[in-house]
Amino acid sequence: MTLLETRALTRRFAGITAVDAVDFTLDRGEVRALIGPNGAGKTTLTSLLIGRLAPDAGSVHFGGRDVTRLPAHARVRLGMAYTFQITSVFADLPVSENVALAARRAGRGAHVDETLDRVGLPGRGDTLARDLSYGHQRLLEIAMGLVQAPALLILDEPTQGLAEAEIAGFRTLVREIVPDTTVLLIEHNMAVVMALADRVTVMDRGRVLAEGTPDAIRADAAVQAAYLGTDRC
Amino acid sequence: MRWGLHLGVVAGLLSLNWVLGAYAQGNVARIMVLATYAMGYNVAFGYTGLLSLGHAMFFAAGMYGLGIPMYHFGLPAEAAFVVALGCGAGLGLGVALLALRTIGVGFMIVTLMFAQATYLCILYFAGWTRGDEGFVLPQSARTLFGLPLSDPDIRYLAAWALFSVTLCLTLWLATRPFGRVLVAIRENEDRAALLGYRTWARKVAAVTLSATISAAAGAGYALLFGNTGSTFATVQYSILPLLWVLLGGAGTVIGPLIGTAFMFYLIDWASDVTTAYMALAGAVLVALTLFAPGGIAGWIRSRLWRGLP
Numbered sequence: 001m002t003l004l005e006t007r008a009l010t011r012r013f014a015g016i017t018a019v020d021a022v023d024f025t026l027d028r029g030e031v032r033a034l035i036g037p038n039g040a041g042k043t044t045l046t047s048l049l050i051g052r053l054a055p056d057a058g059s060v061h062f063g064g065r066d067v068t069r070l071p072a073h074a075r076v077r078l079g080m081a082y083t084f085q086i087t088s089v090f091a092d093l094p095v096s097e098n099v100a101l102a103a104r105r106a107g108r109g110a111h112v113d114e115t116l117d118r119v120g121l122p123g124r125g126d127t128l129a130r131d132l133s134y135g136h137q138r139l140l141e142i143a144m145g146l147v148q149a150p151a152l153l154i155l156d157e158p159t160q161g162l163a164e165a166e167i168a169g170f171r172t173l174v175r176e177i178v179p180d181t182t183v184l185l186i187e188h189n190m191a192v193v194m195a196l197a198d199r200v201t202v203m204d205r206g207r208v209l210a211e212g213t214p215d216a217i218r219a220d221a222a223v224q225a226a227y228l229g230t231d232r233c
Numbered sequence: 234m235r236w237g238l239h240l241g242v243v244a245g246l247l248s249l250n251w252v253l254g255a256y257a258q259g260n261v262a263r264i265m266v267l268a269t270y271a272m273g274y275n276v277a278f279g280y281t282g283l284l285s286l287g288h289a290m291f292f293a294a295g296m297y298g299l300g301i302p303m304y305h306f307g308l309p310a311e312a313a314f315v316v317a318l319g320c321g322a323g324l325g326l327g328v329a330l331l332a333l334r335t336i337g338v339g340f341m342i343v344t345l346m347f348a349q350a351t352y353l354c355i356l357y358f359a360g361w362t363r364g365d366e367g368f369v370l371p372q373s374a375r376t377l378f379g380l381p382l383s384d385p386d387i388r389y390l391a392a393w394a395l396f397s398v399t400l401c402l403t404l405w406l407a408t409r410p411f412g413r414v415l416v417a418i419r420e421n422e423d424r425a426a427l428l429g430y431r432t433w434a435r436k437v438a439a440v441t442l443s444a445t446i447s448a449a450a451g452a453g454y455a456l457l458f459g460n461t462g463s464t465f466a467t468v469q470y471s472i473l474p475l476l477w478v479l480l481g482g483a484g485t486v487i488g489p490l491i492g493t494a495f496m497f498y499l500i501d502w503a504s505d506v507t508t509a510y511m512a513l514a515g516a517v518l519v520a521l522t523l524f525a526p527g528g529i530a531g532w533i534r535s536r537l538w539r540g541l542p
Contacts, residue, residue: 050427076429084427090420101417104410105429144428 002064003028003152003182004049009058011044018044020206021058026152029179033193033214034186036203037226042186043085045203046154049184050082051075063151076105079151083141083158085186089129096125099143106148115147118176120169134161142170146177153177154184159192171195194218202226235542239404239486243397250389260501262389264494265396266453267473271481271489272399273446274474279483280412281439282419283333286341286471287348288447290328293355293466294320295448300461301361304368310377314452321448322441324351329440333433345468352466367462375459388457395453396490399446404486406442407542415439416484447474480521482530486542491529 004026011019019041026032034042047053049060051072059068067075076082081102090098099112116125119139124132129140138161145153159167167189174183174196187193193200193214200217202210204226210217217223249261270292277283298320302308308316332343355362362368375382382388406412417425418432426432455461464470474489481492499517503510525532534541 052423052427071426073426073429073431076427082427084424088421088424090417090424092420093416097413101413101425102428104413148429 001028002026003062004184005061006045006049007059007061009045009048009060010056011048011053012056017206019048019055022203022206022208024201024208026182026184028151028182030198031174031178031183031185031196033197033200034184034203035188035190035193035200036209039205040203041206042203043156044206046082046156046184046186050080050154052082076148076150080154081145081148081150081152082154083145083156085156085160087134087137087141089137089140089144091128091130093129094125095121095127095129095132095140098129098140099125099147102144103147106150108147108149111147111149115143118173119143119146120166135163135166138162139166142173146173150181152182152184154186156186157188158185159187159189167192235404235408235540239400242487242490243393243400246393246396247390250386250393255385258385258389260497262385262392262457264490264497265392266450266457267477267497268490268493269396269399269453270447270450271474271477271493272403272486273443273448273450275443275478275483275485275489276403276406276415276446277440277443278475279478279485279488280407280419281415281436283436283440284337284341284475285332285344285440285443286468286475287328287344287346287351288443288474289466289468289470290348290351291321291325291444291447292451292454292470293351293463294324294444295451295453296455296461296465297355297362298448299452300368300370300455303370303374305361307374310375310382310456314449314456317448317452318445321451322445325441325444325448326437328444329437333436333440345471348466348468348471352463352468355463355466362461362463365463367460367464370455370459370461372459375456377456382457383459392453392457395449399449400486400490402446404542407486411435411438419484476518478528480518480528482528482532482534485528485530485534488528488530495529 002025006022006024008021009019010021022045036042048055051070059066062078096112099115100109103109103112116122119142121136121139132140138158142158159170197214199212200214201208202217202223209226210220210223253261274288277285295317298317299313302313302316303310328347332340335343356364372383377391380387382391414430414435418435422432477492477496478489480495482488499514500510503513507513527535
């Protein structure tokens with residue numbers, strides 16, 4: 001069953017079409033990876049999905065409802081959650097308060113400590129977020145998304161800056177939350193993509209270049225040329 | 234612990250009524266009313282991160298919202314106080330709806346302009362406001378529930394009541410989820426919106442509340458000290474609460490009182506030392522800003538007590 005769908009979604013910046021008439025469909029309960037070279041339009045596409053940016057054309061449908069004109073906070077209330085590529089936590093607030101702010105709005109205030117344990121930050125609740133290491137701030141970002149128990153969790157490069165052990169923990173975590181939560185994962189780490197994703201969407205220059213299972217994508221010649229063959233992965 | 238400290242301050246200020254001499258009693262009453270104004274300012278600036286340069290218009294809205302109905306229509310003080318709160322809330326809501334379309338420097342300039350417009354209106358409608366000189370509320374009218382506010386003890390206790398109610402309100406607010414979300418907006422508005430909070434509506438609410446408290450302080454000032462005047466609508470009275478809050482500790486409940494009292498006595502002391510008292514006061518302020526950028530209560534929070542609300 002479809003959870004999210006875009007139709008001819010387009011966004012331009014000063015003459016560059018960052019997202020070019022993208023038709024994108026996400027099924028309930030799947031883990032989808034979104035990959036592509038830098039500048040392919042991945043973050044722009046997810047910003048259009050969550051409502052941080054308004055599209056120039058096209059539409060976004062979430063849970064059968066047209067949300068194209070809804071602002072970001074309204075889409076979050078419908079069950080979307082988003083973690084930032086560039087860590088964007090409340091630096092001067094304690095870790096637990098960061099998670100509590102996310103939890104309370106979703107009516108899940110009782111789940112703060114449990115979520116910190118799950119992402120691997122047990123006992124760190126009283127630390128100021130700015131005093132966490134970069135990797136731990138990434139984990140806090142994930143906790144803030146997770147605690148909302150969203151229908152759709154959009155993770156923008158979640159494993160960037162994480163240690164190997166933390167990446168393994170992250171993989172376990174994602175496996176635990178599906179199928180209740182649908183996951184859209186922007187990821188450069190191909191090992192994570194191959195291990196987690198049910199399907200992979202490849203973007204290049206604002207368009208969807210290919211879509212399929214991890215194995216099919218690995219075998220796709222066009223993808224090889226655009227992305228996998230380069231030294232970026 | 235939190236309530237203990239703040240209720241202790243409230244109790245201490247109450248007991249001072251029977252300890253202080255007449256001169257100091259008058260000063261502390263004035264400080265408590267002005268600290269109420271600072272606490273109102275702190276809701277917008279300290280907690281929500283909205284730097285307004287025009288709060289004098291809300292102080293003046295309360296002052297004239299109370300003064301005009303009492304002076305021209307003979308309304309009793311209790312009813313006029315309610316009118317003053319309504320004026321502050323209404324002006325606050327109107328300004329918030331317009332000024333919050335801008336952010337940062339734009340917000341500062343727009344609030345400054347609205348305050349200037351308010352000031353000019355006070356001068357323009359001199360028939361109602363008596364312009365520059367303002368008017369003096371007759372002593373006979375300055376009673377609250379039958380008690381004469383020209384009596385020093387009653388005036389002190391009325392100032393204390395206004396201050397204490399506001400302090401408890403802001404403390405309650407700061408520890409409630411609503412107050413925590415205001416802090417989240419101050420820290421990172423984009424993030425707060427992406428957690429599902431409707432940040433714009435909350436900023437409008439914060440400015441309206443801030444304006445209403447500021448108006449309560451303006452009304453209290455007119456009622457307790459008997460005079461109104463356009464001076465209270467000048468830009469100086471928009472800058473003062475900013476200074477008080479910065480000195481005392483922005484985003485702390487107790488900071489506005491500390492800052493207001495500190496600056497009051499700093500100027501008091503400096504004018505004993507030299508006629509160039511503002512230069513001396515300025516030097517102390519610069520030093521304090523350098524060594525305690527979070528203000529006095531901010532310093533306490535960072536060094537001694539992290540949980541200070």
